Amino acid sequence: MAGVELLDIVKRFKNETVLDGVTLTVAEGETLVLFGPSGAGKTVLLRLIAGVVEPDGGTVRLDGRDMRDVPPELRNIGMAFQNFALFPHMNAFDNIASPLAARRKTAERVSEGVERVARLLKIDQVLTHRPRALSNGQKQRTALARALAASPSLLLLDDPLRNVDAKLRFEMRLELPRLLAAEGATTLYVTQDYKEAMALADRIAVMFRGRIAQLGSPAEIYLSPASLEIARLFGDPAINVLDVTPEQDSQGPFVRLSRLRAPIDPGLHHAVGKDCSLGLRPEAIRFVGGETTGAIPVTIEAETPLNEKIVTLVTTARGREILVSRPSGEPGPSQGQAHIAVDSAHALLFDRRTGLRIEPSRDDADVRGAAA
Incomplete structure (x- = not known):
């Protein structure tokens, strides 16, 4: 009841x-x-x-x-x-x-x-x-x-x-x-x-x-989150938001970060060409070596220890600021040049005009078509 x-x-x-x-x-x-x-x-x-x-x-x-x-x-x-x-x-x-x-x-x-x-x-x-x-x-x-x-x-x-x-x-x-x-x-x-x-x-x-x-x-x-407005209310530090326009190639849909290809969910192929906002939780970004596929070069601006985690502010080659979060005790760079990688499985895409989240399509035919 x-x-x-x-x-x-x-x-x-x-x-x-x-x-x-x-x-x-x-x-x-x-x-x-x-x-x-x-x-x-x-x-x-x-x-x-x-x-x-x-x-x-x-x-x-x-x-x-x-x-x-x-x-x-x-x-x-x-x-x-x-x-x-x-x-x-x-x-x-x-x-x-x-x-x-x-x-x-x-x-x-x-x-x-x-x-x-x-x-x-x-x-x-x-x-x-x-x-x-x-x-x-x-x-x-x-x-x-x-x-x-x-x-x-x-x-x-x-x-x-x-x-x-x-x-x-x-x-x-x-x-x-x-x-x-x-x-x-x-x-x-x-x-x-x-x-x-x-x-x-x-x-x-x-x-x-x-x-x-x-x-x-x-x-x-x-x-x-159903919208960018809701996404901003949850999380500490707050979600990173970057303006992007998804593209697609033979490997599937992607966005460009520092002019490099960053793959997104294959089910988001219907967002290709739209003005979007990419939402990246700080914990969905990690520091990697420069030789890693898809590694994005950044400059470390500041690092803040917050007990159970360490939050690092970095800037991309285009000057866009991104917060990266990792557990305390996990090694990572604290100054100078570094590289980050994005966990595409946890990347969120929002319509820039409405603010609503664009949900991945789970139609098998659509996904096969996106990968063709």
Whole structure:
């Protein structure tokens, strides 16, 4: 059964359309991340699902039930916000207990529910503290515990790690998947941090301007972005983008880098002659010896060690800048002249006019024709 079904959702504020025909299905028990820049409509979509905001068009179904005219308190939803939103006059225990108390649970059930999630989130030692006595990390965990306390069937998490330090954010990226799996709730998680999205999601819905631009697994979004706009949002360092016009010879389609032939996917033969943008992830480029077939001469401009990887800025003979990434400890040149090679299997091609990715054709006849 689908945990959440959104059918053609529209929301306007005055003359601005914030959500423009959003259709989305989230499976029961799935963690779906809503990812995109500020203003894409992510938070409004969460509030609409929660019942705090009413749609101007479309249907919201939770566990198969139409939510029209169902108030927020009857939707069995837990929600956590980026600003924590804790009651300042209550201690951590009472903050966590508030959804249970609102459902008129017995004192024993309230205590059991609070202690269960507090242990799970490792804040059982601060339950008597008020928010002003808690660190940001403890506040964040308390807000999450409150969302989980009543064992909701649906969790709505609105960028809950945004206001915590980098160390805690890293730790919670590791802990949250385990926590969410243990709870078994359907989860919608909003973030603008691509690493967070990649770490937490079963699937990612990338949003732009009130619409879902792409929906897929983290690997699908990263390796096969639907557009250059999406490709630029994922990756650190960012994807290299070079203007090219694909050509073709007896060996198949290729692009020219520093006037040298760089092969691309044989299925991209239908892009020959078009104005395109070539997207190259820094890790899809490697340093090679000058005698290697297809080696492209470059000049090393700078090298930056980044703990687990080393990022090198190089320029081609035509002055185009390219970032190359390799794992720390892997040998490579750090200055002067060098050569690089491109992994054509991971080269992405985009239509320069529309920005949309040009997908390889997998028609056997077409591929045979391209190689003929």
